[in-house]
Amino acid sequence: MNAPPPPLAPTGRSQTAGDLLEVSMGPHHPSTHGVFRMNVVLDGETVVKLTPVFGYLHRNHEKIAEKNSYLGSIPYTDRLDYICSMTNNWAYVLSVEKLAGIAVPERAEYIRVIVGEMTRLFNHACLAGFLLQDMGALGTPLMYAFREREKILDLFEALSGSRMMCNYMRFGGCRCDLPEGWPEKAARIGAGFESFLDEFEALLTGNEILRARSEGVGVLPRELAVNAGVTGPGLRASGVNYDIRKVDKYGIYDRFKFRVPLGERGDVFDRYMVRILEMRESLMILNQALHDLPDGAIIDPKVRLRNLRPKAGEAYGRIESPKGELGFYLISDGGPIPYRYRVRPPSLINLTVLEDMCMGHTIADVVIILGSIDIVLGEVDR
Amino acid sequence: MLGLGILKGFMETGRNFCGSYYDPERLTTVQYPEERLEPQANARTIPFLIYDGSDPIGGLRCTACTICEQECPAHCIEIVKDTAKKPDYLGKMQLHPKVFDIDTAVCMECGICAEVCPFDSIKMDQVFERAGSHRRLTLHKDDLSKSNEYYNKIHPAEAAAVDAARAEEQKKAQARKAAAAVPATP
Numbered sequence: 001m002n003a004p005p006p007p008l009a010p011t012g013r014s015q016t017a018g019d020l021l022e023v024s025m026g027p028h029h030p031s032t033h034g035v036f037r038m039n040v041v042l043d044g045e046t047v048v049k050l051t052p053v054f055g056y057l058h059r060n061h062e063k064i065a066e067k068n069s070y071l072g073s074i075p076y077t078d079r080l081d082y083i084c085s086m087t088n089n090w091a092y093v094l095s096v097e098k099l100a101g102i103a104v105p106e107r108a109e110y111i112r113v114i115v116g117e118m119t120r121l122f123n124h125a126c127l128a129g130f131l132l133q134d135m136g137a138l139g140t141p142l143m144y145a146f147r148e149r150e151k152i153l154d155l156f157e158a159l160s161g162s163r164m165m166c167n168y169m170r171f172g173g174c175r176c177d178l179p180e181g182w183p184e185k186a187a188r189i190g191a192g193f194e195s196f197l198d199e200f201e202a203l204l205t206g207n208e209i210l211r212a213r214s215e216g217v218g219v220l221p222r223e224l225a226v227n228a229g230v231t232g233p234g235l236r237a238s239g240v241n242y243d244i245r246k247v248d249k250y251g252i253y254d255r256f257k258f259r260v261p262l263g264e265r266g267d268v269f270d271r272y273m274v275r276i277l278e279m280r281e282s283l284m285i286l287n288q289a290l291h292d293l294p295d296g297a298i299i300d301p302k303v304r305l306r307n308l309r310p311k312a313g314e315a316y317g318r319i320e321s322p323k324g325e326l327g328f329y330l331i332s333d334g335g336p337i338p339y340r341y342r343v344r345p346p347s348l349i350n351l352t353v354l355e356d357m358c359m360g361h362t363i364a365d366v367v368i369i370l371g372s373i374d375i376v377l378g379e380v381d382r
Numbered sequence: 383m384l385g386l387g388i389l390k391g392f393m394e395t396g397r398n399f400c401g402s403y404y405d406p407e408r409l410t411t412v413q414y415p416e417e418r419l420e421p422q423a424n425a426r427t428i429p430f431l432i433y434d435g436s437d438p439i440g441g442l443r444c445t446a447c448t449i450c451e452q453e454c455p456a457h458c459i460e461i462v463k464d465t466a467k468k469p470d471y472l473g474k475m476q477l478h479p480k481v482f483d484i485d486t487a488v489c490m491e492c493g494i495c496a497e498v499c500p501f502d503s504i505k506m507d508q509v510f511e512r513a514g515s516h517r518r519l520t521l522h523k524d525d526l527s528k529s530n531e532y533y534n535k536i537h538p539a540e541a542a543a544v545d546a547a548r549a550e551e552q553k554k555a556q557a558r559k560a561a562a563a564v565p566a567t568p
Contacts, residue, residue: 003500011533014516030440043445068455069453071453071494071498072453072455072494074455074457074492074494075490075492076455077496078492079490123566140395147408147410150410151410154422157424157425158420158422158423159424160422160424161422161425161493162425162426162491165490165491165492167492167493167494175497176424179424192407199394199397199398200512202390202391202393202394202395203391203395205384205387206387206390206391207387207388207390208385208387208388209388209392210387211387213508289406305497306449306453306498344464351403
């Protein structure tokens with residue numbers, strides 16, 4: 001009597017039962033961008049199941065913030081998405097301003113836009129570098145991106161005293177004014193970034209290896225992206241026109257002229273390309289903001305940084321951080337510390353569609369699909 | 383043509399490689415222990431305490447008000463008040479810290495202590511080479527105490543503003559004292 005035929009694997013190839021291989025990738029793996037682990041079930045080289053495991057970098061961010069004053073949480077927000085501390089500060093102070101009804105002087109709003117767009121510039125450049133690193137372009141694109149990032153970090157150090165943990169924004173404005181000659185230096189570095197982008201695109205966008213590795217890989221369908229709550233470049237690469245800078249017009253974003261780049265297919269290449277195009281739009285915003293930068297106060301002198309006691313109530317402030325919608329939900333009971341403090345981290349929510357994007361692709365593609373989501377584990381685990 | 387994109391990419395790499403010999407924009411590496419960059423005026427690392435005059439402990443500006451202790455987000459400052467009072471630069475009687483410890487293993491160098499200090503006593507230092515073979519990560523009052531001249535050296539603009547404001551206040555206090563000393567005319 002003949003044995004029954006072996007079951008078909010999802011890939012369509014015949015497969016003898018029982019030789020699926022489960023691989024634990026991470027938590028210390030160069031391609032997982034931090035302490036992140038994926039349990040991948042492989043059929044040959046093809047992924048049939050993927051479970052993300054995270055929490056290795058959990059450090060009680062939300063609970064600590066519920067024990068600290070409103071001011072004391074600002075340096076902790078630097079450490080959420082430790083690449084983009086400025087936008088984290090911004091999202092948090094925006095929520096507190098909403099909660100306490102604090103107005104922000106014009107100059108401070110402009111400075112926030114300038115540093116926020118600079119953050120987006122180097123975050124996207126570094127992400128492209130890391131993505132190429134995952135594809136096997138060891139070093140070169142990443143080093144070029146880091147070279148440009150260093151210039152912006154030097155500006156941040158001159159401004160706030162620290163390169164990455166800026167702790168710069170305060171409710172009602174910013175901590176200190178721009179140093180002498182800072183806007184001119186920023187304009188020069190912005191112009192240099194423009195030529196760097198041309199160079200970066202010549203190096204990468206037409207590259208056949210990049211296209212072969214990324215086109216048609218990790219497709220995120222539009223409906224799934226919307227239903228899963230994906231935000232940021234990942235959502236726009238799937239063709240959904242949703243940018244909080246346009247939707248909410250928080251701060252003074254209604255004053256700037258910029259476009260929102262959209263992808264068509266939602267694959268890894270689109271996610272890469274949307275980021276490159278977004279950098280060009282960021283440069284446009286940066287130039288407009290530096291051009292219109294008004295004089296005046298940088299912080300409302302009436303605002304109390306210490307012992308801020310907002311009226312009892314709740315507020316949710318959100319911004320378009322380089323990774324997506326970064327929101328802070330705060331509840332005040334009238335006391336000096338928040339009753340509830342909750343972060344809506346874009347990295348974590350974008351990560352939830354990882355399995356859907358990876359199904360049926362090879363393990364080598366999983367690495368670049370994860371890279372194209374742009375996660376930072378400081379924010380995923382909090 | 384297949385491979386054209388790769389060739390273009392190689393041209394960029396070649397341009398960067400050649401440029402790194404003459405273009406400072408393309409070669410930004412600093413050979414650290416041998417070469418050093420000047421720290422930026424705003425740069426901050428761990429906090430330190432300022433003293434006036436020549437006595438590093440007696441001249442401390444700190445009045446042990448414990449605002450920094452309460453506001454420190456990482457709660458790395460510990461202050462124990464001394465019971466004896468001493469006159470400060472305005473002639474007011476003020477408390478002094480008996481113990482002022484900063485646990486630098488916990489300190490995250492955010493600068494909030496310096497921001498909230500009403501006496502301009504605690505400021506941010508710029509030392510960054512703090513590695514050593516010892517395990518002394520908690521700095522005490524005598525480790526933290528540094529002169530006002532040192533503060534003027536590392537943060538010149540900020541320190542000049544602080545000194546000017548303090549001199550102004552001192553002048554006002556002296557004027558008040560003089561006015562109080564003059565007996566009222568009958």
